[in-house]
Amino acid sequence: MPDLYRLIESQHPRTTQLRHRLHQIPELGFEEVKTAAMIRAELDRIGIAYVGGVPKAPTATIAWIGNTNKPCIALRADIDALPITEQTGLPYASTHLGRMHACGHDGHTSTLLGVAEILKSIEKELPVCVRFLWQPAEEGGGGGNVLCQAGVLDGRVGPKVDAIFGLHGWPGMPVGIVSTRPGELLAATDTFTATFVGKGCHGAFPHLGRDPIVAAAEAVVNLQQFVSREMDPTDSAVVTIGVFHAGTATNIIPDRAKIEGTARTLNEPARKLIRESVERRCRGIATASGCELEFTWEPGYPPTINDPKMADYVARIATQTLGETRFIPAARPVMGGEDFAYYLEKVPGCFFLVGVSPTQAPYPPLHSDRYDFTDAALAVGMRMFVELAMNFRG
Ligand SMILES: [Zn+2]
Ligand SMILES: [Zn+2]
Numbered sequence: 001m002p003d004l005y006r007l008i009e010s011q012h013p014r015t016t017q018l019r020h021r022l023h024q025i026p027e028l029g030f031e032e033v034k035t036a037a038m039i040r041a042e043l044d045r046i047g048i049a050y051v052g053g054v055p056k057a058p059t060a061t062i063a064w065i066g067n068t069n070k071p072c073i074a075l076r077a078d079i080d081a082l083p084i085t086e087q088t089g090l091p092y093a094s095t096h097l098g099r100m101h102a103c104g105h106d107g108h109t110s111t112l113l114g115v116a117e118i119l120k121s122i123e124k125e126l127p128v129c130v131r132f133l134w135q136p137a138e139e140g141g142g143g144g145n146v147l148c149q150a151g152v153l154d155g156r157v158g159p160k161v162d163a164i165f166g167l168h169g170w171p172g173m174p175v176g177i178v179s180t181r182p183g184e185l186l187a188a189t190d191t192f193t194a195t196f197v198g199k200g201c202h203g204a205f206p207h208l209g210r211d212p213i214v215a216a217a218e219a220v221v222n223l224q225q226f227v228s229r230e231m232d233p234t235d236s237a238v239v240t241i242g243v244f245h246a247g248t249a250t251n252i253i254p255d256r257a258k259i260e261g262t263a264r265t266l267n268e269p270a271r272k273l274i275r276e277s278v279e280r281r282c283r284g285i286a287t288a289s290g291c292e293l294e295f296t297w298e299p300g301y302p303p304t305i306n307d308p309k310m311a312d313y314v315a316r317i318a319t320q321t322l323g324e325t326r327f328i329p330a331a332r333p334v335m336g337g338e339d340f341a342y343y344l345e346k347v348p349g350c351f352f353l354v355g356v357s358p359t360q361a362p363y364p365p366l367h368s369d370r371y372d373f374t375d376a377a378l379a380v381g382m383r384m385f386v387e388l389a390m391n392f393r394g
Contacts, residue, residue, distance in 0.1 A: 002125060004321075004390065007118045008382050015114035015382065016375045018042065020092035022106040023372075026081030026099040029137030032059040035079050039113065039134050046117045048132075051157055054150035057143055061134040064158045065119060066126035071394035074131040074153065074164040074349075075385050076340065077112035078105045078138035087369040103366050104169040104356065107373030109134060111167070111381035118386055128392045129159055137339075142301065144339035153346050163310055164349035165388050166340045167381050171363040173328070173355030175376045178318040178384060180352035181330040182311035187238070187264040188271050189300030189337035194219060194282040195258040197292040203251035213246045215289035216257035219282050220244065223261070226277045237274055238264040238335050264335045266303050304341040307348035314350045317387045322380065336366075354381050 018038075025034045036052070036059040043050050043063060050063035059079070064072070086093045086100040094100045101107075116132050133152060137143030147153075153161040173179060196216045201209030223239045231237045239261060246257035263278060265271045279295050286293035318327035330353070340351045356374040357363035364370040 001390065002122050004383070004386050007121070008379055008386065011114045011118050011382065012379050014117070015110050015378045018113055019106050019110035019373065019375065019378060022109055023092050023101050024095045026094050026096050026101045026106070028083060028099065029080040029139055029141035029143060030057065030059060032079050032136050035059070035109070036061055036134070039079070039109065042113050043116065046120050048116055048120055054147060054152065054157060057136050057146045057150065059136040060143070060147055062132070062152055062157055063116065064129055064131045065123050066129040068129045068159045070128050071162045071392065072129040072131055072159045073389060073392050074133055074161045074343070075112055075115060075389070076133040076135055076164060076166040076343065077108040078135050078143070079109045080105055080137050080139050080141070080143070082139055082367060084367070084369050088372050090372060100369065101373070102368060102371045103139065104371065104373035105138065107169050107356070107378060107381070108167065111378050111385065114378065114382045115385040118382065119389060126389065128389060130389050131158055131161055142339050142342070144342040148342045148346055153343065161347050162394060163392070164343045164347050165314070165385065166351045167354050167384065168338070168351070169356040169373045169377055170353035171357050171365055171371065173353065174357050174359065175355050175374055176322065176326055176380060177328055177355035178322060178326060178352055178380065179328045179330045180306060180311055180314055180350055181333070182306055182308035184266040184303055184333045185306050185330065185351055186304035186333060186338050186341070187266055187335045188303045190263045190271065190275065191261065191298045191300055192263060192278055193258065193260045193296045195256055195294040196286055196289070197256050197294060198253070198289070200255040201253050203253055206253060209253045210290045211253050212255065212257035212291050213253070215285055215291045216244065216246065216259050219285045220259060222281050222285060223278060226274060226281065230273065230277050231270065235270055236266055236333065236335065237270055238262070239274070239278065264337070266333050271303070301337045301339045302341040302345060304338045304351055305344055306350045307344070310348050310350040314352050314388065317391060318384065321383055321387045352384070354384070
């Protein structure tokens with residue numbers, strides 16, 4: 001076995017430099033043109049062939065190395081950024097106005113480039129075929145689903161994938177720590193819109209109209225009862241109304257009131273239940289108020305559910321290579337979502353979290369305009385991916 005620790009140490013400066021360059025050119029989902037060009041230039045330099053783009057995702061980059069007759073594992077990095085104006089004041093801050101790598105995908109992308117270079121240098125010793133996926137549009141565009149549909153796992157683009165791994169920098173944990181759990185890790189991210197259509201009138205004569213604001217307000221409160229009265233108390237769900245639009249003046253009852261929300265659940269039965277309940281509750285309240293209801297449900301990402309065996313494998317690799325105290329089993333899932341879920345619906349795999357907080361002190365959260373993926377965590381991510389590839393036995 002090559003000295004992987006030393007390989008990673010010597011790769012770290014290059015990976016850091018790449019991350020800083022990526023950090024300066026954040027691009028939104030499916031628009032990652034400069035980012036993809038940088039990824040492909042690096043692969044050219046390393047000498048790895050790649051597929052540049054798949055149907056509906058021209059900015060995706062897919063490559064593979066090693067023995068294609070052996071089991072194939074995929075390592076995935078998301079490459080997109082967010083519509084946020086950066087406030088970090090870093091020397092390598094975003095040069096794209098109103099765009100920022102506030103979720104640390106620059107860290108994920110550069111980590112995977114470092115891993116590609118290291119594994120390429122020891123390609124003959126690889127016990128597996130390794131597939132690299134640089135995926136666009138994680139932040140809402142469902143790029144993971146687009147890549148699955150394009151056949152990046154099932155053998156239509158490159159060899160068939162047997163297992164998949166992905167990571168996310170995690171500001172809630174110090175650098176050096178890795179965490180995950182078997183089964184449910186992250187939530188489904190469904191959204192809904194409910195418009196209560198009443199009858200507008202003068203605010204002093206409510207009996208002449210049908211007030212949609214009162215109905216919608218009642219729905220906002222009532223929807224919380226789904227979690228407390230319909231979900232199994234030991235299971236988790238969230239209903240959050242983040243948008244409430246109605247009215248123009250204090251003395252007018254408007255015709256319409258619209259609420260929009262997100263519904264987070266951790267498994268398909270709960271997902272079905274919440275959808276049915278949210279619509280039923282809104283409809284009941286609309287009827288009781290003499291209003292009509294316009295209701296739409298937008299399925300978001302599925303829940304991210306780790307394969308138990310693959311989660312155990314990640315835990316074992318982290319414990320063996322980083323140390324006993326460096327792996328912390330996640331006691332509970334997190335109600336955020338990830339389009340890595342789509343891959344896990346197709347093949348067994350594991351998504352894990354890598355600490356990025358330089359100290360125990362609070363670090364800016366994901367999607368904050370002050371968030372920055374910590375460079376020291378690049379080495380931890382590279383170590384995990386490289387070891388997962390070198391120790392995989394199918
Ligand atoms: Zn994000
Ligand atoms: Zn992210």
